[in-house]
Amino acid sequence: MKLTILMYHKIDEVPPDARYPGNYVSPDQFAQQLDALLEWGYQTITFEEWLRYRSGGSWRFRARPVIITFDDGYTCFDRNAWPALRQRDMTATVFLVAGQIGGTNAWDSDERQEPLLDAKRIRELQNEGVRFGSHSLTHVPLARVPERHAMRELSESRSQLGDLLDAPPDVFAFPFSNQSADVRRLAREAGYLAAVRGGGRMNARRTDPYGLRRIKPEPDMTIARLRRVLFFERYFSLS
Template identity: 35%
Template sequence: MRYIQKHITLVCLAALLLCVLLAASVAGTKAVAGRRYQPAEPTDVPVLNYHKVDNIDHSLVLTPAEFEEQMSYLAENGYHAITPDQLMGYLKYGRSLPDKPVLITFDDGYADNYVNAYPILKKYGFTATIFLITDFIGADERFLTWDQVREMQKNGFVFGSHTVNHQPLTKLSPEDASAELTESAREIERQLGAKPRYFAYPTGAYNLKVEELVRQAGYRAAFTIRYGQVGIESDPYAIERIPLYHSRKTFRSFYCRLTAASLLERLSIFKN
């Protein structure tokens, strides 16, 4: 009797496992079917995230020499800088991307992005996307001026919103969070002639409610600081990036993060 009970329990467990596997496979099929397109060879896109490029010893600040070493590596190894529009065209409609695409982004809109990073980016033929805190632009010498922003825009740089005041949206009421999203967009439109299509979460803080507010405010996509490469399964309102820091081994860390992200992600080692 005990043997039969044990046997039945095992059969039940096996059936349960089968059901779970079947459900997972159906869910996977549905997720794919719900998309407008499935590329034959999906590409993972690294979205690099920088802040300051200056001669200051701080983990969020790369020296110009460190930044140049990374840009030179990308250029020598055949990477092509893309725009967020190209990334979204690929994710939503399967439009093709250049070989070895990379999206270079900066948060906060520091003046050194123009003074130090911009000449290096131009030297290697790259453009970047910069997320601006609109109340800080032109406020003091630490931040970009609107004239600098317009000059970079003329040369292919893209500007997104990083709110008005850099407050984490998860800490604000929905009304205040919406105001940060729409008022920063309005100011960028006033200064640059077009509404920004992309947003980056201040401090990386977001949740489903905040994602919805970003969508309602009219942005096409939003960038997090969650580690990972972007692929066809990525949520457009929770785009992964690769944060890059200054350390004793800045280049080594950049190289590992750039080249190993995809594999480590698949093994679920890196994603948080």
């Protein structure tokens, strides 16, 4: 069984002054992608369910598994993505920057600043079924900072989010998908059970759980193109 993990950032129309339009998918496109995934036999699962299967559990899903993830925790997730997911009985995992709860994408100083989910709304969304993971404390590229700094980003974000969510998160998303063997080891030492990067591939049962790969639907990706990517990965890739 191969696991597909999709990576989104903002579900919104691309503003004219966006510096990185590749991080936007329009609400219409997103809804079409969800409908297509359901039509192709995909079912959203949680990281917990994948990890249980991976450690020897049996496969109890009737469909192709997909985890839908959102990096950074923008409020447009709440406005545009979560209603579309809920309507279809689908789940999602949102990776939060612990030091910017209720703030903005301050780490992207050259990008337009967008609001991030605040603590109250995060707790409400958790009660509604959204899963949350850590996306570090300040969104620094972990493989490019000293090891002590990287460890602080991993462990302090985990404990701060643990206070917010009543349990420390099990999954970490590497900021900028920047990682290395050392950083993957630190993620394990900090107590995470899994971590995700980019990479554009699906995952096999043997894939390193601290280097899970994600496929990023780009704003210009048609449904036909998404179908080709998923088909190729499922049947021809050796990942």
